[in-house]
Every structure is written in structure tokens, then in C-alpha cells.
Amino acid sequence: MVPDLERHAELAASLAEVRERIERAVAGAGRAPGSVALVAVTKTYPASDVELLAGLGVTDVGENKDQEAAAKAAAVSAAVRWHFVGQLQRNKARSVVTYADVVESVGSVRLATALGSAALSRRDRELEVLIQVSIDGDPSRGGAVDGGADPDRDLWRVAEAAAGGERLRLGGVMAVAPRDWEPLRxxxxxxxxxxxxxxxHPGATVVSAGMSGDLEAAVEHGATHVRIGTSLLGMRNPLR
Known part of the structure; x- marks a missing residue:
């Protein structure tokens, strides 16, 4: 693959700005340097962008659609950790476990169980999973609910299902701030x-929170990973 030198320069500049922004947020929160990892969300962008980012030192890449993610993971030769960050249907579990290192969007007992079964039959190593938390408890949104009425989406039942999977590892939590909530809240x-x-679950130390518009608020409240798309990849014409 011949490098696109112009795109390389664009991504290098954006990456430097994002990293500086993260470190300023870390310092402002009084946290240790390097305590927040970047997940580059490359959905709708080509595999060549992933290769360029990997060459610039990005190690974690997020995708949100199985069909695109599977094809991209097969096309990328760089050694990156693939995070599946989108809503996931149970019938896609067998596909996702073949390439993802982390599934961040586990919001139901049934999905945790499906991933556990798929991982057991299709992987020789553990799959890290994060519990997607519904911040406002709205049942119409994705995510597990703290004290929810639906047992399948009760956060603590989902956590137990994930922790109990033979080839799953409960890594922590993930969330998106609801549009009508202040990010700090x-x-x-x-x-x-x-x-x-x-x-x-003492090992569940990951807090994946914060995107391009609100990463500072997430870092202030303990995010260990921020998921950045637009601020990193810009508004370049994406794949269709």
C-alpha cells in the first residue's frame, strides 16, 4: 500500500492536537501523564487511514458496524487492538469475536451470553468486554440500566454474565453522555x-467515555479511554 503523503500529514497534525488536548485534560484533572488512552474511531474511513494512524503510533482502533469492521480488520496489516463500539445484534457475535479484541457495547445478559458462547467456540484467547451503561436509564436507548426493571438489561446481571463467561474478561464500563445531559453530570x-x-470486580478498571466534543469532562471524571473520531479524522469524504 503506497502511503498517501498528504493524508499522512493531515492525520499527523490532527493526532498531535488530540494528544495535546488529552494531556491538557489529564494535567487539569491532576492525573498521571499517560493515564488516558486514545481509541481512534475510524468508522466509514478506509483501511489506509488505519495503517497511517498505526504508523503514527495509534494502537487502539474503534469500529461500529460488523460488516465494515470485519473487512477492515482483514485488510489492515498493522498490529492494532480492534474495539467494537457500536450497537451489536446477537446474531453478529460469531463474526465479531473473530477480529475484535474488545467489545465495548455489551448492554444485555443475552448479548454477553452470546459473546461468551461465540468466544468459546471461535477464539483461543479471552475477549475483553465492557458494559455499556445507559446513563439516564431510558429503555429506548442502548445500554444496561442501573436497577432497571428488565432483568436482561439490569447492569449488575449483565456484569455477572460477562464476568462468568469462560473466555470473556470483564474490563469495565463504557458510556455516551445523553444529548440532554451536561457531560460533567x-x-x-x-x-x-x-x-x-x-x-x-476489581479487575474491571476500564472507563471508556468521552468523544471529540466532551473528552475533557470524561477525563475529569476518571475516563481511562476516550473514543475520538471527528477531531482525529476530520470531515474527509468517508466511505459509503
Missing amino acids: AFARLADIAARLRAD
């Missing part, structure tokens, strides 16, 4: 849930 609530989860 949303991520404060997530931080509380993450702390309670760690009390039962």
Missing part, C-alpha cells in the same frame, strides 16, 4: 457506577 454518574462495579 453524565460522567460523574458513570464514575459512581464504575466504582461500584470495581468493588465487586
Whole structure:
């Protein structure tokens, strides 16, 4: 693959800005340098962008549609960790476990169970999973609910299902701030849930929160990973 030198320069400049922004947020929150990892969300962008980002030192890449992610993972030769960050139907579990290193969007017991079964039959290593938390508890949105009425989407039942999977590893939580919530309020609530989860599952230390528009608020409330798309990849014409 011949490098696109112009695109390489664009991504290098954007990556430097994003990294600087993350480190400023880390310093402002009084946290240790390097304590927040970047997940580059490359959905709708070509495999060549992933290769360029990997060459610039990006190690974690997020995708949100199985068909695109599977093809891209097969096309990319760079050694990156693939995060599946989109809504996932159970019938896609067998495909996703073949390439993903982390599934961040586990919001139901049934999905956790499906991933566990698929991982057991199709992987020789553990699959890290994060519990997607519904911050506002709205059942119409994706994610598990703290104290929800639906047992399948009760956050603590989902956590137990994920932790109990023979080839799954419960890594922590993920969330998106609801549009009608202030990010600081949303991520404060997530931080509380993450702390309670760690009390039962000490290894569940990941807090994936914050995107291009609100990463500072997420870092202030303990995010360990931020998922950045637009600020990194820009508004280049994406794949269709």
C-alpha cells in the first residue's frame, strides 16, 4: 500500500492536537501523564487511514458496524487492538469475536451470553468486554440500566454474565453522555457506577467515555479511554 503523503500529514497534525488536548485534560484533572488512552474511531474511513494512524503510533482502533469492521480488520496489516463500539445484534457475535479484541457495547445478559458462547467456540484467547451503561436509564436507548426493571438489561446481571463467561474478561464500563445531559453530570454518574462495579470486580478498571466534543469532562471524571473520531479524522469524504 503506497502511503498517501498528504493524508499522512493531515492525520499527523490532527493526532498531535488530540494528544495535546488529552494531556491538557489529564494535567487539569491532576492525573498521571499517560493515564488516558486514545481509541481512534475510524468508522466509514478506509483501511489506509488505519495503517497511517498505526504508523503514527495509534494502537487502539474503534469500529461500529460488523460488516465494515470485519473487512477492515482483514485488510489492515498493522498490529492494532480492534474495539467494537457500536450497537451489536446477537446474531453478529460469531463474526465479531473473530477480529475484535474488545467489545465495548455489551448492554444485555443475552448479548454477553452470546459473546461468551461465540468466544468459546471461535477464539483461543479471552475477549475483553465492557458494559455499556445507559446513563439516564431510558429503555429506548442502548445500554444496561442501573436497577432497571428488565432483568436482561439490569447492569449488575449483565456484569455477572460477562464476568462468568469462560473466555470473556470483564474490563469495565463504557458510556455516551445523553444529548440532554451536561457531560460533567453524565460522567460523574458513570464514575459512581464504575466504582461500584470495581468493588465487586476489581479487575474491571476500564472507563471508556468521552468523544471529540466532551473528552475533557470524561477525563475529569476518571475516563481511562476516550473514543475520538471527528477531531482525529476530520470531515474527509468517508466511505459509503
